[in-house]
Amino acid sequence: MARAMKVAIVDDEADMRQSISQWLALSGFDTETYGSAEEALGAIGPDFPGAIVSDIRMPGMDGMAFLKRLMGMDSSLPVIMITGHGDVPMAVEAMRLGAFDFLEKPFNPDRMTELAKRATQNRRMTLDNRALRKELSDGSTIMKKLIGASPAMERLREDILDLGQADSHVLIDGETGTGKTLVAHALHAVGPRASKKFVTVSCAAWSEDQLAAKLFGPSEDGVPLIEEARGGTLCLEDIEALSHPLQSRLLTVINEQGTPPETRIIAICNEHAPDKTLEDILRSDLYYRLGAMTIVLPPLRLRGEDILTLFTRLSEQFAEEYGCDAPALTAQEAAQLLQAPWPGNVRQLVNIAERAVLQNRRGSGSIASLLMADNEASGPALTTEGKPLKDYVDAFERMLIDNTMRRHKGSIVAVMEELCLPRRTLNEKMAKYGLSRGDYT
Incomplete structure (x- = not known):
């Protein structure tokens, strides 16, 4: 389940900030309150994971000065300004400076919730895109x-x-x-x-x-x-x-x-x-x-054991996302994955891995049925060449050792016990398949 997005409430009136905080908390937001703009600036940084609700009229640094400081820090921060009667021209100026929106007192609490929801969704999208850009530049x-x-x-x-x-x-x-x-x-x-x-x-x-x-x-x-x-x-x-x-x-x-x-x-x-x-x-x-x-x-069908490696990594990621266990492949299922024609390549494998995790959560279905349904839906499939039995056995064995090593974070003793292998045999097989303990610790 996704974490609740934060809303920082900044108001010099304790009753006002407390009532806004309680209302938004009941609506599912993670709230934090500050009695002044100066106090809030000490806690809010350019990657603040949420929205800010601020009164315009406050002693010391007022809402407008606070907004300018926030926009200078991160112009995409969503800031909702609260205005008193007659402060609408000031609110319009705040919008020009970059405020997300404004509410005029007395305001409808449901309207506050609606604005906070839109603002935090906007913020989540901004941070996700920022993280993606950073990742793609690394x-x-x-x-x-x-x-x-x-x-x-x-x-x-x-x-x-x-x-x-x-x-x-x-x-x-x-x-x-x-x-x-x-x-x-x-x-x-x-x-x-x-x-x-x-x-x-x-x-x-x-x-x-x-x-x-x-x-x-x-x-x-x-x-x-x-x-x-x-x-x-x-x-x-x-x-x-x-x-x-x-x-x-x-x-x-x-x-x-x-x-x-x-x-x-x-x-x-x-x-x-x-x-x-x-x-x-x-x-x-x-x-x-x-x-x-x-x-x-x-094409994926020519990448051999990569198919099993990718399936395992993807199914583990989806299992974590859905809060359940990843499916454990049998030797037959591993062979089916290796023999499949994969007309949709890695994109198709991603879909198969996600559905396999959902099937496993329900306790029903099989890899074979997923592959059959997928290839029928995608029309005439490309053919894939058969391989000697030894190749399938080697691929399954490598996948099994790799998965067990990652699950036990490189503990040789734990892997030996689970797979019932003497140390020398395990070492020989790891060397054969290019697996190193250092990759798992």
Whole structure:
């Protein structure tokens, strides 16, 4: 269950702040009260996880001065101002300075609750987006999201580290659901432009005129994206949907930038006909400018044991979110996951893992039924090659040791006892599967 968002109540009248606090607490908010703006400023920082309710008229620092200090600290802090009769012009000025809204005394308590709910929801979204931006600008953090020990994933991580340092434009191709947008973020985060802007736009989400305005201007939203991303990275998703006239305009911009380009372009292809390549879809001069460096993401069905690793990590995350146990895979279920064609790739695996956790919470269902229903819903599936029995046994054994080591935080004795393995055998198997105790402690 999500934690209640905070509401800080600032008012010099003890009865008023106490009544507001009691009412909001009954409405499910986590409240804290302050008798002056100065006292509140000592406790409220730029990442304050909630909203602020403040009276306008207070001795010492008044509400307007308090608001200016808060906006200077973090302009996205939602501040609800309480005004007395005749203070509406002051409230309007407060809105101009950045206040979230205002209430005129005497106010309806339900209206206070409604405003507090909207303000805290707004704050939660702001903080979530801020955390996401911070995460996506941290190269080491984002690279850890590219989970997998398969040769294909090892090569992908090496390619990202190599191409991330370059200035050339990059073309990312691969099947739907393989994580192309995550790779685009990683390319930006590990390179010299990491501190600059990363701007994303889908070429398929807008009409040709709208996309032209957003990319090149004049834009109703302000600065054209080409300008907004200057010095950083412009990520063009669904590049295959870019019309020929806009391809021509984009090529002109690229040619005008020279070498190295002022703005790096990462183009993502999300779908094209099986009998066509991106070279068939884009005009050749643009293709060769964008495709000088290309990354093709591996489909999940070719990533072997990564499938089990990903399923385990995802199911543990969902189990924690839903407050229940993660499903324990049998050898048969592990083989079914490895044999599945995965037409939806990692995105499909995420859905399967979440539903497996929900099934396990209810105590019913199976992995096989989930896979069957999912593949039937997604239409004709790609085929996957069979593997020798030994490969399935090895994959299951590695997953079992990995899961047990993580559950016991690297305690060799506990793992030996649970799996009934002598120490020498466990050491040999860990060496065989590339598992190290230090990864779990």
